[in-house]
Amino acid sequence: MSRLPAKRVSCSSLYSRPADFRDPVASISPAGREEKRSGELAPIGETFAVFGIHLQKSELELIMAVQKVLRMGHPTLLHVAEPVMAFDTPALHSLIRNMFDTMAALDGAGLAAPQIGVSRRVIIFGVENNPRYPDAELVPTTVLINPVTTSLDEVMDDDWEGCLSVPGMRGMVPRYRRIRYTGFDQHGERIERIAEGFHARVVQHERDHLDGILYPQRIKDMTQFGFIEELFPEEGKKVLPLES
Numbered sequence: 001m002s003r004l005p006a007k008r009v010s011c012s013s014l015y016s017r018p019a020d021f022r023d024p025v026a027s028i029s030p031a032g033r034e035e036k037r038s039g040e041l042a043p044i045g046e047t048f049a050v051f052g053i054h055l056q057k058s059e060l061e062l063i064m065a066v067q068k069v070l071r072m073g074h075p076t077l078l079h080v081a082e083p084v085m086a087f088d089t090p091a092l093h094s095l096i097r098n099m100f101d102t103m104a105a106l107d108g109a110g111l112a113a114p115q116i117g118v119s120r121r122v123i124i125f126g127v128e129n130n131p132r133y134p135d136a137e138l139v140p141t142t143v144l145i146n147p148v149t150t151s152l153d154e155v156m157d158d159d160w161e162g163c164l165s166v167p168g169m170r171g172m173v174p175r176y177r178r179i180r181y182t183g184f185d186q187h188g189e190r191i192e193r194i195a196e197g198f199h200a201r202v203v204q205h206e207r208d209h210l211d212g213i214l215y216p217q218r219i220k221d222m223t224q225f226g227f228i229e230e231l232f233p234e235e236g237k238k239v240l241p242l243e244s
């Protein structure tokens with residue numbers, strides 16, 4: 001029996017990638033450098049390989065607004081983010097587009113604005129039906145601004161979490177099983193929902209980012225924190241981090 005119980009396999013696989021998945025950001029490398037290594041002539045100009053297609057940098061910027069994700073240790077991740085005061089503005093729409101592009105490129109289940117260096121109380125999350133992960137618990141794709149979360153009872157569940165700001169690692173984190181969350185979308189429309197299970201977990205994880213809290217700070221048993229390949233030597237090869 002691995003340390004990843006069956007129940008959690010589906011949850012983990014949600015955040016996971018098959019072994020042949022190429023991280024689009026990791027694979028964005030100057031093609032010239034790779035070709036020099038292999039002894040071939042460098043191409044004229046610099047192109048970037050994205051899913052096997054070589055694009056000019058300007059073309060890449062046109063199609064995606066993928067941002068660099070800050071990693072644990074960066075001071076911005078420790079700040080308490082500021083509330084959003086103005087809705088439906090070009091700056092807010094641009095921020096949200098950048099966040100969705102970044103989350104999609106990294107195959108994440110959620111993202112908080114401070115993770116891309118914007119210290120504002122904006123989170124996004126969502127897991128749509130994906131034939132690669134038929135057992136995944138679905139989470140509605142949501143923009144949640146100035147969120148407030150309340151636990152509906154005291155019941156907490158432990159499960160594995162990952163974070164795009166703590167790449168390659170997982171930890172066992174207790175979270176409230178059932179919560180109510182409220183906030184606003186990018187147009188200023190109020191959102192109020194009750195969530196449980198994985199949906200509730202993702203919201204709590206993202207909400208924590210807005211107060212400068214990363215999941216390792218929530219771990220009760222530090223023996224349940226480590227590198228994916230070490231924690232899950234069998235699953236780790238085919239199942240990579242689910243992160244948010």
Ligand code: NI
Binds near residue numbers: 162165205243244
């Ligand atoms: Ni995170």
